[in-house]
Amino acid sequence: MLGMLACEQKVNKKPVLPEMKKKAVVYQVFTRLFGNTNTTNKLWGTIEENGVGKFSDFTPLALNEIRDLGVTHVWYTGVPHHALINDYTDYGISNDDPDVVKGRAGSPYAVKDYYNVNPDLADDPSKRLDEFKALIQRTHEAGMKVIIDIVPNHVARSYEGLTNPNGISDFGAKDDVNKEYDVNNNFYYIPGTKFKVPQWEEAYLPLGGENNALTDHKFKESPAKWTGNGSRLAQPHFNDWYETVKVNYGVRPDGTKDFEELPEGYDAKDNKAHFEFWSDKAIPDSWNKFRDIALYWLNFGVDGFRFDMAEMVPVEFWSYLNSNIKMKNHDAFLLAEVYNPELYRDYIRKGKMDYLYDKVELYDSIKHIMKGYGWTDHIPVVQKGMADIEHHMLHFLENHDEQRIASPDFVGDATLAKPAMVVSATISTSPTMIYFGQEVGEPGAEDAGFGKPTRTSIFDYVGVPHHQRWMNNKKFDGGRLSDDEKKLRGFYKRLLNFTIKSEALMGEYEEIHFYNKDHTESYDHRVLSYVRWSDNEKLIIVSNFDAHKNYEFELKIPEQVIAKWNLPNEEFSLKEELYGQVKTTLLVKNGQGKMDVKLAPLESYIFSIEE
Template sequence: MYKVCLPPMLLALLMGCGPAPESSADKETAVKSDKAASASQRPVIYQMMTRLFGNKQSHNQAWGSVAQNGVGKFADINDKALAQIKALGANYVWYTGVPHHALVADYQAFGISLDDPDVIKGRAGSPYAVKDYYNVNPDLAEDPAKRLAEFDALIARTHAAGLKVMIDIVPNHVARKYESISKPAGVRDFGADDDTTQAYAKNNNFYYIPGQAFAVPDGVQPLGGEAHPLIDGRFDENPAKWTGNGARSAKPGADDWYETVKINFGVRPDGSYDFPALPADYADQSCQAHLAFWQDKDLPDSWHKFRDIALYWTARGVDGFRYDMAQMVPVEFWSYLNCSIKEVNPDALLLSEIYIPEQYRDYIHLGKMDYLYDKVGTYDALRAIVEGKAGTEVLPELFNGMADIHSHMLMFLENHDEQRIASPEFAGDPRKALPAMVVSSLVTGGANLLYFGQEVGEAGAGDAGFGKASRTTIFDYWGVPAHQRWMNNGAFDGGLLSKEERALRDFYRDLLNLAANEPALQGEFADLHLANQTTPGYNNQLYSFARFTEEHAMLVVANFSALDSQSVELSIPRGVIAAMGLTNGEYALTNSLGTGEVSSLHVQQGEGRVHLALAPLASVAFKLR
């Protein structure tokens, strides 16, 4: 029995005791393990939209220019900022929007050609319409002529802070006007050697629509209707190329990825492959075996180009990559690329955005991905629970179904594609997702992601121009209000945060440090939810589970109800008690969330019980040993 005093904004965990439950000796509880989990510190990735992170201006005019709305620079991400990110529990920083992408600005003085606003989304441009893979966004540099050196300095600062660096690679598509002025000697641009008379050729980098010129989609209004010398409803591309999302029309739709063109990886227009299939038994073979398989094969030119790009950034000190829309690129290519990277840096972290669960295992085992987005699964399920559209009864089957790959999943509740938790379109209140964040962060041995501003309840409000409210814009120049209060004009000390925002950030700090460093979270997983369905006081607003190794164990219980306290005598079945190596007796428990209160686990006749009472939205993570 115990009482927890959390900050008021996070609600207290109150003392309580429910009636004794029925014996759970005969209840089946699965103990699941994914042996791929590493014994080292688990990845906790802090994703920042780099152009927004250090921006101190808060004017926030829709379609605003750099002069009006401001832009963050590499230099703004100083030692203090990085130390605070590290203190939050992160061990990786994903610098989103670093490769040079198309944008509406004049950098001709630095040898950079103008980009046409007719094929740019927003004024600042999409970070996923890369124009030059061998350099970085000039907006992010104090001196655009030295932009690459400034990013190199940021890599060095990040490493000195004890953090690793990730950037995006977007193999599926590039900007409509790809033009590298920074490529190393001997490197040819995408499309430079293509036979444009052919819709498809194995070594073409793009797909073409011979005999037809590209036409700007109907309904596109660049810069919100503002006059600009290059805005004329036209873009010179003849023959037209396929659009990034695979649209094969010379005039794509306004909802297509019209600012990009699709890369050809040797997939013919009918979907057949113009390269060897990777034998199924290579799922169990090493990267060395994979590279040996590809060594004497005639591979499409695009494969080599992206390998060279990834190794270029690896050589500059980048420690990992987040791959945009990896499911749109054949798994064989990922085998080749990822093993080429691992040959140079075996510790590189390789993360895939993918939304097709049926393909997860192929991308992990054949494609050699370290981690995959767990959106179509954990994110969707937890969001539904937070929104009151489902109960926690959906979680046991979900987690059981991915038991063999759970340690390869990236868990998140926000990223640049998803609506902010605090937005009215999601929860409307950042507190409502705290139990979901506890489950998301602690249920798996995989990786965790925190999107900048999430930890202080940023709501993503405001019409930014191309980027609309509920998601922090990735297309526009913008100030992020809650984040700017933490940034405090560059002091990075939270000096302008409200009491509630500081409490929220403290909660995230405690949770993410626990997720990164607790050894029990690298071990076995046992669902306790099903075993407690007939326990008095237990319901589908609660979710409970155990994590343990031979030396460490943890019990986690989360209350998703925003209205009701929950009083329960949690039962831990004999099978889980035995798996944790416990015998009859009483075991001290310490709550690793909050202020470290203690309770006890009573084991009698091989079955365990813990008395607890959970206030609305409260969670506990009891450390057993």
Template sequence: MHNASTSFTVKPRFSAKRAPIAALCCSVLFLLSCSPAEKSSQQTEKENMMQASTKSHPHAAQGQGKPVVYQVFTRLFGNTNTTNKPWGTLEENGVGKFSDFDDAALKSIKELGASYIWYTGVPHHAVINDYTAYGIDLDDPDVVKGRAGSPYAVKDYYDVNPDLADDPAMRLEEFEALIERSHANDLKVIIDIVPNHVARAYKSLNKPEGVSDFGEKDDTTVEYARDNNFYYVVGESFEVPIGENGYQALGGEPHPLADGKFAETPAKWTGNGARAPQPSFHDWYETVKVNYGVRPDGTYDFERLPEEYANKSVVEHAAFWKGKSVPDSWIKFEQIVHYWLDKGVDGFRYDMAEMVPVEFWSYLNSSIKAKNPNAFLLAEVYNPTLYREYLQLGKMDYLYDKVEFYDSLKLLMQGKGDAQALEDIQLSLADIEMHMLHFLENHDEQRIASPDFAGSAEKGLPAMVVSALISRSPTMLYFGQDVGEDGSEETGFGDPTRTTIFDYAGVPAHQRWMNDGKFDGGQSSSEEKALRAYYERLMQISAEHPTMLGKYESLHSFNVKSSENYSERQFSFVRYTDTTALVIVSNFTEQKVQDLSIKLPLKLITEWELNEGELSAVDLVNGYEYKVAVGKKRSSAEINIELDALSSVVLEINLKASK
């Protein structure tokens, strides 16, 4: 969730040619990467950091490769209804259920190399559906975005979305059964925690004994108190924001609560920090900001974490907080995450983590790790200057690599950027690259195939190869990405290009692959099937190949200087261990590149102890064989290839064969 500006933030601390390959099933070539001939001592130090550790990844799949996270928008995944009426009701447009994730569905997800499944939209958020028969209050459309509601406006952290249950009275039990099914299919479970804000009408029906609701004990006569859960606009009442471009809640459909009013006195600060009693339509007006002991002037009302704790363990972090008085909101979220850990959840994705002080994350994450040392903790942090702070002091496992790597890949795919940026970013993040999760799609981002992004799923192929294989970091896929979903549906709240997170909808390309629950692509086009097969091959490499935890060298700038037909529209690098190398080359142009000679630097030739002659290099995606030609006295090494438009190759070299 990052589509609005904020007015309140916490302060930072500190060889042989091969036969042409069919258009979509183009080979994925990974060529050995290399760095420039001359490097500063700072660059060398960063590269040494990247090469330093080849130990097992803490969340590795099958103990070999690295994690693959499959994000699924839970209420959309299993929906077979194709109506897609704008502002359609659940009955009109349909909704997916927990039960749709049966063994066939989960097996289909495993085929993409997944080791984790992130069930997005599970905690009970505001929805426009009548569940009063189950004791749930009606939600007011004036403070709900869409008809199905945003999953980031949670109204009860101890419950799950009743839309997702076959029997709403048994909704928690149905989710617990889904956790068990996921585990039985070798998939660990991640759910969202949204610490920065909650729904305006937060009310928990299922909170454990001794737990109070957010705001239940607040002193509403003051703007701020350390142990208040919210901030207040004292003496003023909340006013619903004025819609734009003719916007009406529910598209103008009558509803007993859709009257342009919402009772809230005094008004609370809005989720993105807006302090006016009437927020803007572009603010996160459906939510209220949670107070973590940060005063309105941005100063802190809790003990600061000493900087040396960046180098201390989670055990030492937990010891630091033991016995210390902390703001009430910290305790509430600790109670929430432990509730879900006790139900078998294996990790959390934290929404807009940088809007919450890093000390809270030290407190929370060290508490989580004390219960489950292997818990998977992923956070949205979009300010690169905060990356190391939230990893080292906040004890996150992973952050989105969005602002730098994803954004640079997107520009390259659109023909607006060059490949050198990718090499530069990997070097700048060398000390933390394992912790920077890579993706090309998620619920916040445009679909690759949408006209506003790339316009076709095929343009995402070279980028996906680079994203999935360049580092030791986890790779994330969004459901429907593997069959070229384009997000073009007009469903109600929000604009197309992103698959809706606000309304009931069917996801057409995914529905064709789902084939009424068979998950065999029975209704998919030949292009969609080929795309899916490509993703399966690629993601199995990402998840299981031992070089994914090995060393990295960029070949890009070296080949820009030394290879005649190589340009800034290609990108190449190598991943390797003592025994095996993957040479990866991707072509981001829509033209075939012929007579491309990928050259290896002397550093790699020497380290690999390559002997004069030819060495086999087999493309793991398509099975073609290439030759690595090694010159006399290890003076040179190159692989001659040709790359189809928007294609890549992943070449595996047995280094033992040359010794």
């Protein structure tokens, strides 16, 4: 709420949209889980016991099914080689120490080698880069673009590049470790002090307490480095990001900056101007390292990046990196994890991000409504506060960090998300994102090892049961889904395909919710309505968030909307785009529109005017 109020205090101006004629839909898939058909799900199970998915599981058939769901971009999560507990020494890869690895399969956000990919994902680990390049090609041939993660704030404690391009040195290789800080050091140090592993509680013991030659509660690191979340303790807490070390971007320990800041007015300048600004400046070494990483993957065929915890890295770095990326590929898709609404505009305008997570405003508001204690009244207020940046705020209801909708800790029933999904996907011009398994109601119930259920584990080898039923032994036909799961996926497919084809959803928005609360009987805070339009398409969208109550009312379209649509006083046929079976009309009389609406529990309609 504080963030929303802060937004309203800003001067909101109409955004200038990038060259995107239709909405984008991002399908986030946890790469090592997608194709895994193993259903054992043993607690702390090994790769042999619980199985793992491969790049090769994304067959042309699988990719075509993803595309046909209404997807334009696939975010392959967990591709860069990260620390994990599996023996690949035959391939020249050092073993990782369980004392600084979360889970057995490891966190995808503890990257060990930025110029290679996770060997777990390859049929032949010696050819893992070739296998990923083939996946990129298959994804492109299926008509979708490829996004991978870059984690700029931290790297694995065991970072070790095996296939660095010529002239590229590892993070920290040239650091002066006798200094806590130097502008060109890649890490921060605690000189004269050795690193100590955390003091574990029972639930967080490495490998669940299993005896292992490497689980000796020791990890050699001298001097100790600052931990990824900023902890300056030589012995971080087990709740710290102890498996990672923080990257130094030229920010001194007292918080002052050791680099030039952007001059006033650069928030209104384009990528070329930002690129030129940095071209003659002294750049901290870590900035150049991540520029080289991003350009390497663009050359490899990747189409964009999701930047982890971007707000923990100075906005000037993003100006430098993203302008370099855009000079290489104008159409690169740049998505960042930023949770502080006070930073949104700087990271978009100065940092040149295409998109940020809309978590704190829209997602949190919708979640409260789904859980039964929020009101739809809050959503138009959020949209008003975001009006100047709405295109840049990517919408989602699930991702790897959030609870699964069907988890009892969220709402326990995936169908309760149907009105929320309609609103999330249609209220703005921004991209929509769904997480694999969301479309079949995956509840994230498996206790795989590190951490607890409510979200699908990102740290362990595990099978994803509802998704596996859709996968149906790699037929990718939904053959083992229940009838309800098939209906849910059908709903997602109809909705997402409509959004990527609709011209109006890249056009204008106006809420009609408060007008109807004031003028319409039987309309209340469990219902939401708004209109979207372009020159050639006019939409009326209405959703019922109530799981138990039917609504029947005469929805009114205010005079100012009818005037903007230039509709004469007559009756218009309406086509319902989501289900295609609802027949109704819009009567325009005395400059106001009226239409009869009947909504079953959790039902939404997208009406288009047939002129």
